Amino acid sequence: MSDFADLPDKLCPQCKRVLGRAEFHRDRRRVDGLAFYCKECANERSEASRRKRGIAAQKKSPTPVGEGLKWCPDCEQIKPLDDFPTATSKASGRHSYCKPCHNDRGKETAQRLYGGTREYHLQRRYGVGQKEFAELLAEQGGVCAICGGADPQHLDHDHRTGWVRGILCFNCNGGLGQFRDSPMRLARAITYLRGTTWQRALIHPGVYQMCSPTRGRPPSRRF
Numbered sequence: 001m002s003d004f005a006d007l008p009d010k011l012c013p014q015c016k017r018v019l020g021r022a023e024f025h026r027d028r029r030r031v032d033g034l035a036f037y038c039k040e041c042a043n044e045r046s047e048a049s050r051r052k053r054g055i056a057a058q059k060k061s062p063t064p065v066g067e068g069l070k071w072c073p074d075c076e077q078i079k080p081l082d083d084f085p086t087a088t089s090k091a092s093g094r095h096s097y098c099k100p101c102h103n104d105r106g107k108e109t110a111q112r113l114y115g116g117t118r119e120y121h122l123q124r125r126y127g128v129g130q131k132e133f134a135e136l137l138a139e140q141g142g143v144c145a146i147c148g149g150a151d152p153q154h155l156d157h158d159h160r161t162g163w164v165r166g167i168l169c170f171n172c173n174g175g176l177g178q179f180r181d182s183p184m185r186l187a188r189a190i191t192y193l194r195g196t197t198w199q200r201a202l203i204h205p206g207v208y209q210m211c212s213p214t215r216g217r218p219p220s221r222r223f
Contacts (some may be wrong), residue, residue: 012038016044026090070094074101125166126155137167144169
C-alpha cells in the first residue's frame with residue numbers, strides 16, 4: 001500500500017493510548033507505514049537507550065524555534081535551515097548540526113579515528129594510508145611520475161579497477177582526467193602537437209634548430 005490516510009488510529013503498546021496517525025513517526029518497513037511506538041514514547045525510549053550507553057541527554061533549545069529555523073546543539077544558536085547540511089535520512093531533511101559545527105565534528109572524527117583528514121581521505125578513497133603514500137613517492141624519487149615536478153600530492157588511480165598507479169602533480173593528474181585516462185586520446189594529442197608546434201631538433205652536439213610545424217597557420221597580423 002502507498003496511501004495509509006484512510007487507516008484507523010493506532011494503539012501505542014507502551015503508553016496504551018490510541019492516537020492519531022500523526023502522533024507516530026513514519027516507517028516504510030512496517031505494514032502500516034508507521035513506527036511501533038508513538039513519538040513521545042519513541043523519544044523516551046531513545047533517551048533511555050542513550051543514557052544506558054553513557055551518552056548524555058540530547059540538548060534542546062531553551063527558546064521556541066520558529067518556522068524555517070533550526071537550533072544547533074553545538075553552538076546553541078538558532079539559524080535558518082539553509083545553514084544546515086541536507087540529509088535524506090532525516091525527517092526534517094537537514095542534519096542536526098549547522099554547517100560549521102558539522103564540519104568541525106567531521107574533522108574531529110577523522111582526527112580521532114585516522115589521525116587526520118589526510119589519512120581519512122586516503123584510506124576512504126584509495127585504501128592506502130600516508131605511510132604507503134610516502135613509500136610510493138620515495139620510489140618515484142620524490143617527484144611527479146609524469147613531468148618530474150617536485151612535491152606532487154595527488155594520488156592517481158585506475159578508475160576501473162581502483163588500483164593506485166602513482167603520485168602526480170596537480171596539472172598532470174588533471175590532464176589525465178581530462179583525457180579520460182585514454183592512451184588513444186593521449187597518443188592522438190602527441191601526434192597533434194608534433195604536427196602543429198615548433199619543434200627543437202638536435203643537428204650537432206649542443207646545437208639545436210627550430211623546425212616549423214607541418215600544419216596549421218601563422219597568426220594574423222595585428223594593426
